[in-house]
Amino acid sequence: MSDTSAASLAEQLVARFGDTLNVSSVRQEVTAEVAAGDLIAVATALRDEPAFRFCELIDLCGIDYLGYGQTEWDTETVSGTGFSRGVEGQAQGRFTWAERPRGVNQPRRFAAVIHLLSIEHNRRLRLRVFCEDDSLPMVPSLTLVWPGVNWFEREAFDLYGIIFDGHPDLRRILTDYGFVGHPFRKDFPLIGNVEVRYDPEQKRVIYEPVSIEPRVLVPRTIRNDADLMQAKAEAADHWREN
């Protein structure tokens, strides 16, 4: 995983696939974005061509970009009444099933992220496939390229509702039998929607709406002030000294 290997992999990918892939390389990790339509062809080439030989699919996971970069606590600007005092609105984890945000619309919301490993060249590659349609996120299934992706795709379907077109057995895998919703989506409440208990009167296990209150202790904060301003101040000091 030396620097040259990451750089050369990025170059090789650009040379081979051209505009099909959007290749970026950060911290010696190569990421390639690919359109859903090209995925199967690209994956097959990555597996079979001697320059790549990504014989092993290490991981596939879903990701929901809803609310990416949103902060609950404004730390930079100040208003007439002072600094922001904390949490307003219903950010992640602070809403119940009934209050969940509905009809949200964010382009390029769902993606499947695939991690590949080449044992022969000792290299890794990350592929990202964005789903075109938000309301029906769909990605072609890779089960014919790497059979081991089967359960990973089932998991992404279960948790994010991404449909893998061509999957032989796209059932839920981690959630309960008969579960409703896709729990890892950002508009699904952290506390869930149903709880389960044994009812002594009916003498069976019953499902009820959750009775707990949503509770998140620490607000989600994005600070680029502290480090940034310190760095700026130090740079300014340095400039003054000279």
Add this chain to the structure above:
Amino acid sequence: MQEIRNYTMNFGPQHPAAHGVLRLLLEMDGETVVRADPHVGLLHRGTEKLCESKPFNQSIGYMDRLDYVSMMCNEHAYVKAIETLLGIEAPERAQYIRTMFDEITRILNHLMWIGSSALDLGAMAVFLYAFREREELMDLYEAVSGARMHATYYRPGGVYRDLPAQMPQHRESPWHKGKDLKRLNSWREGSMLDFIDAFTADFPTKVDEYETLLTNNRIWKQRTVGIGVVSPELAKAWSMTGPMLRGSGVEWDLRKKQPYAKYADVDFDIPVGVNGDCYDRYLVRVEEMRQSNRIIGQCAKWLRANPGPVMVQNFKVAPPSRVEMKENMEAMIHHFKLFTEGYCVPAGETYAAVEAPKGEFGCYLVSDGANKPFRAHLRAPGFAHLSSMDSIVRGHMLADVVAMIGSYDLVFGEVDR
């Protein structure tokens, strides 16, 4: 002529050989498995979603609870991902401590594995022997972190604290007194490193004991040789890593191929199998215990000779000392901010993998610059391994399914997450 239909059988989730909460639907043709459909998720706790609602440091404890027999290796992957995004590196001593505890964890895991999978196949005694040594290793966990299992010992930027100068001793009680107490405390007179030295000197003889019980045991061989054969091609196609892959003869170990912590500086060998059956995977794991013991000895030697800090001196991620906090206003503020809000991690994404005892345990972390992860995905080796169940056990006998479940080394904490 009467029509004969296949019989569908429910294996688990309460079956003792199901290693926790595996529910396996088996379609049987007499004693032969025609189709296996594992149902997982009975232990799903939504760890990844919980991580998204908490500051980075507060989720380290969840990692222990994933694969709850190789706790610190899971922490290592998570902590490594945060460190990559933050662009910090743990001090050398912390990295040696991590290497040592990763290997202690590997022995802990393999002892649990050898005991429970031998128990599945009818060998009762191994379990009792294996738990004798596990006890000593768990005492090491307790000595550094205060907890015997769920340690939360690794932190971004190092480890929580340095190794204790005095190994805790057993106190007299109605159950332990006199000669018995003296025997229990015989290794505990000195520091923790003295205890580790005594352990590493003694442990190979203990591995010999397990091998006496199993390696040439006729019943053990009948149950494992030629059972659950995984070819190298099959292993790669089904995303296998760790002993599952090495048992099939593929020499792939992240500790050698993509070294992290201090694995590049210690000397050890990678055992590989030949046939890829349950017996070869057993041999690989036994040899890994011996190699882990070697690594622990080398790390202990280095740690004895090189004192130093075990945490980065960066108050944005590491808390100041109690003394400093009480004397210095700036340290007080850092302490308060760190424990109330945490630290913000620069936007970006990374995948950090470690060679956990079961295979490649990875953490894919996406940050949007906040004090909580935007997405944390945990790649559990057991999940990938179990998905290959159907393609491997088809055509095997029912009893071989038990051998195969044992050979996968499954822990449902990580499969279900």
